[in-house]
Amino acid sequence: SIPLSFFGGLGGASRAGILVKGSNYLEALSDAEIVVMDKTGTLTKGTFAVTKLVPEMGVAEGALLETAAYAESYSNHPISKSLLAAYHKDVDKSLLSEVEEVAGHGVSALLNGSRVYAGNTKWMERQDIQMKEPDEAGTIIHVAREKEYLGYIVIADEIKSDAKLAIEGLKAVGMKHIVMLTGDQKKTAANVAGALGIEEVHAELLPKDKVDQVERLFQSKSEKGRLIFVGDGMNDAPVLARADIGIAMGGLGSDAAIEAADVVIMTDEPSKIVKAIQISKRTLVIVK
Ligand code: ADP
Numbered sequence: 001s002i003p004l005s006f007f008g009g010l011g012g013a014s015r016a017g018i019l020v021k022g023s024n025y026l027e028a029l030s031d032a033e034i035v036v037m038d039k040t041g042t043l044t045k046g047t048f049a050v051t052k053l054v055p056e057m058g059v060a061e062g063a064l065l066e067t068a069a070y071a072e073s074y075s076n077h078p079i080s081k082s083l084l085a086a087y088h089k090d091v092d093k094s095l096l097s098e099v100e101e102v103a104g105h106g107v108s109a110l111l112n113g114s115r116v117y118a119g120n121t122k123w124m125e126r127q128d129i130q131m132k133e134p135d136e137a138g139t140i141i142h143v144a145r146e147k148e149y150l151g152y153i154v155i156a157d158e159i160k161s162d163a164k165l166a167i168e169g170l171k172a173v174g175m176k177h178i179v180m181l182t183g184d185q186k187k188t189a190a191n192v193a194g195a196l197g198i199e200e201v202h203a204e205l206l207p208k209d210k211v212d213q214v215e216r217l218f219q220s221k222s223e224k225g226r227l228i229f230v231g232d233g234m235n236d237a238p239v240l241a242r243a244d245i246g247i248a249m250g251g252l253g254s255d256a257a258i259e260a261a262d263v264v265i266m267t268d269e270p271s272k273i274v275k276a277i278q279i280s281k282r283t284l285v286i287v288k
């Protein structure tokens with residue numbers, strides 16, 4: 001049977017905007033030792049703004065953005081939303097067919113009979129498209145039509161206002177190891193990790209690489225220690241399921257992530273993870 005105070009703990013958590021899907025997870029949280037966090041949407045807002053358009057010689061800025069907006073028009077990724085918002089005009093979807101989206105890479109579609117692409121370096125390399133490798137802070141989206149490189153678009157995300165507090169709080173409640181994982185490029189990842197005081201960061205990961213990283217981190221924890229993964233959703237369901245405690249940020253999170261998670265933070269505040277651990281430790285003191 002479940003000790004009564006666990007219900008108190010679950011209730012307290014829910015009043016704080018933290019949905020814990022069972023007292024076993026509340027108990028596990030008190031043994032948390034390693035916290036692995038996704039970047040986009042978890043530590044950053046996940047709402048990108050276009051900061052720069054860098055077309056190739058002979059390509060207009062408008063054509064660069066238009067091609068990207070058409071390529072992205074069927075995607076739900078935060079990157080797609082930002083490019084479509086910057087485009088301002090409506091996309092005529094009747095011009096598009098054979099739309100494709102590859103996790104951790106980018107998108108492509110047939111636009112008026114020519115294939116257009118938008119995505120990262122890996123995505124361009126996969127199509128054998130020659131591109132520039134700009135030295136810019138921010139997330140770079142490369143754009144191409146057939147084998148012609150049209151240029152790149154820089155988009156920037158913002159760190160959430162309580163992210164620093166969350167990392168400090170996690171250290172204060174005794175987390176031995178905090179790790180950031182992201183599909184985004186190395187430079188952007190290092191900037192965010194540096195600003196937040198996260199020492200270990202792995203970038204340019206595909207969804208399956210995130211699972212591999214978590215598998216590896218499992219080897220480094222104590223027998224009793226538990227590993228938490230926190231993500232916002234987009235492609236994070238496998239790694240949420242693999243962690244001892246999968247936490248989804250419900251504010252922006254996808255339905256798949258909320259389904260796969262053991263704990264859902266109803267707001268988009270990462271500091272609530274600290275709160276969840278505190279409630280768990282307090283509840284266990286009452287039980288014992
Ligand atoms: P994260 O781990 O930061 O949440 P994702 O796994 O969702 O990131 O995406 C990783 C990278 O893959 C992005 O930073 C981007 O370079 C590329 N990418 C993913 N989806 C798209 C898309 N719809 N358009 C362009 N690039 C994309």
Ligand code: MG
Nearest residue numbers: 038040233234
């Ligand atoms: Mg993501």
